[in-house]
Amino acid sequence: MKQNILKPLTALSVIVFLAACSKDKKAEQQSNTITIENVLDSKPLVESGTFKGTGAPPVILPGQSVSFTFSAAKNQRLTFSTMYGWSNDLFFAPENPGIKLYNDDGTPITGDVSTQIKLWDNGTRVNQAPGMNVTHPGTAVTTPQNIKEVMSTDDYGNTYLPASSLIKVSLAYSGNSTFTATIMNTSGGTSNETPFSPGVWAISYVAGGNLLLPEPIYSANKPTANGLTDIAEMGDNTALSTYLTGITGIFTPLSPILVVVYDGSENPFYKVGENDRAEGLKDLAQKGSADALAAVLKTKAGVKNVYVLPAPTSTVLLPKINGADGGKVSQLLNIVAGDRIAIATMYGFSNDWFFATTGNGIDATQKGDVSGSVGLFDDGTAINQFPGAGITQFNLAGTPLQENIPIQAVPNPNSFTTLPDLTKIIKVTLQ
CATH class of the missing domain: 2.60.40 (Immunoglobulin-like)
Incomplete structure (x- = not known):
C-alpha cells in the first residue's frame, strides 16, 4: 500500500522539478x-593631387614634362587642369568626364591620349592675343561668362592651334591598376608657344557603374567654381587643390x-x-x-x-x-x-x-x-x-x-x- 502511494508522489515530484527548471531557464532568457x-x-573622389614643374617659378616650359601616378578601375576617368600660361584665363583639361583608361574589354589604355585634351576659356577675363606680352590678370569681363571650349578662335578673334598640338598626354601602365600620366609641353616653336602652370588632377569613384562626380574640376557651359579661376588667371593651383582634397577620401x-x-x-x-x-x-x-x-x-x-x-x-x-x-x-x-x-x-x-x-x-x-x-x-x-x-x-x-x-x-x-x-x-x- 505504501509503495502505491509513493509512486504517484515520485512522479509528481519529477513534474514539479522539471517545471521549475523550465521556469528558471525562461527567466534566464x-x-x-x-x-x-x-x-x-563618404567622399566622391577616390584620389586627387597636384603637379608642377621643377624650376622657380615651377611652371612647365616648352620641352619639359611632369608625371604623376594613380590607380583606377574600369569606368573611372582621369581629369586635370593646367593654365595656358601666356593667356588671360585659358586652361587645358580633358573633355568631361575625363580621359578613358581602359578599353571595353578591360585592357588598360596606354600611349598618347592627347586628342582627349581641349583648350577652355574660363570666361572671367578679356582675352588678349596670346603670348609672352599678355598682361596678368588683365581686364575683367563686365559679366562673367560660362566656361566654353576654344576652337580655332576665341570670342575676341585670337587664333589657337588644337590643344593636342600644344600638350601631349601619355599613359603608362605598371600593373595592378596603377597608371602613370605624363604631361609634356609641346608648344615650343608653334604660334601658340606657352608655359603651363602647376595643375591639379582627380579620379572619381564609380558606384553602380556611374561616376559619383563626373565633373570635379569644371563644367562646360556653366560658371567657373571652386578655385579654378586662380589656375586659369594666375596659374595658382592652391585653392582648387584644397577643394579637391576636401572631397577626396573613402567611399x-x-x-x-x-x-x-x-x-x-x-x-x-x-x-x-x-x-x-x-x-x-x-x-x-x-x-x-x-x-x-x-x-x-x-x-x-x-x-x-x-x-x-x-x-x-x-x-x-x-x-x-x-x-x-x-x-x-x-x-x-x-x-x-x-x-x-x-x-x-x-x-x-x-x-x-x-x-x-x-x-x-x-x-x-x-x-x-x-x-x-x-x-x-x-x-x-x-x-x-x-x-x-x-x-x-x-x-x-x-x-x-x-x-x-x-x-x-x-x-x-x-x-x-x-x-x-x-x-x-x-x-x-x-x-
Whole structure:
C-alpha cells in the first residue's frame, strides 16, 4: 500500500522539478536588438593631387614634362587642369568626364591620349592675343561668362592651334591598376608657344557603374567654381587643390551583415594568423555574399542562431552621401547569459577586406555602442589593390586575383590610403 502511494508522489515530484527548471531557464532568457549602421561620411573622389614643374617659378616650359601616378578601375576617368600660361584665363583639361583608361574589354589604355585634351576659356577675363606680352590678370569681363571650349578662335578673334598640338598626354601602365600620366609641353616653336602652370588632377569613384562626380574640376557651359579661376588667371593651383582634397577620401558600401549568436570560446568563422577555412568567408570578403558561410555556421556546435541582414531597399548598406543617412539593419536576438555575438561584412570597395568582431566576439547581454569591438581584416585570398580603384575588385566588375596568405588586420595607414577610425565607418549597437 505504501509503495502505491509513493509512486504517484515520485512522479509528481519529477513534474514539479522539471517545471521549475523550465521556469528558471525562461527567466534566464533575454532579448537584445543588434543594429549595424554604415556611418561613413563618404567622399566622391577616390584620389586627387597636384603637379608642377621643377624650376622657380615651377611652371612647365616648352620641352619639359611632369608625371604623376594613380590607380583606377574600369569606368573611372582621369581629369586635370593646367593654365595656358601666356593667356588671360585659358586652361587645358580633358573633355568631361575625363580621359578613358581602359578599353571595353578591360585592357588598360596606354600611349598618347592627347586628342582627349581641349583648350577652355574660363570666361572671367578679356582675352588678349596670346603670348609672352599678355598682361596678368588683365581686364575683367563686365559679366562673367560660362566656361566654353576654344576652337580655332576665341570670342575676341585670337587664333589657337588644337590643344593636342600644344600638350601631349601619355599613359603608362605598371600593373595592378596603377597608371602613370605624363604631361609634356609641346608648344615650343608653334604660334601658340606657352608655359603651363602647376595643375591639379582627380579620379572619381564609380558606384553602380556611374561616376559619383563626373565633373570635379569644371563644367562646360556653366560658371567657373571652386578655385579654378586662380589656375586659369594666375596659374595658382592652391585653392582648387584644397577643394579637391576636401572631397577626396573613402567611399564604400557594406555587404549584407552576417550576425552569429554562439556560446563557444572563440569566433566560429575566422582567426587572425590562420588561413581562410574555405567555409564561405572568402565569398563574403571578396563578393559580399554571406550565404555560404551562414549555411556552414548553422551546422557548427555551439552556434545558436545565424542571420544575414540585407538593407531593405539597396541590399548593401550605403554610406552617408551628401548628408543623407547611411544604410542600417537591425535584428532581435533571443539570448542567455554566456552567449556571444560575432558579425562580419565586406568592405565593399576592396579585393578581400572584411569587418568583423575581434577576439571572441561581443557579450550578447551587453548594452550600448559596441563599435570598438569591430576590426578590419584582410582575408588573404585576393591580391590587394587601391580600395575603390582596383580593376580586379568584384564590386567594380572585376575578377579577384587569387593569393593564399594568413588573415591579418589591415594596417592604417596602409600602402594605399589612410582610413578614418573604424567607428566612423561602421557602428554596432546593442539595446
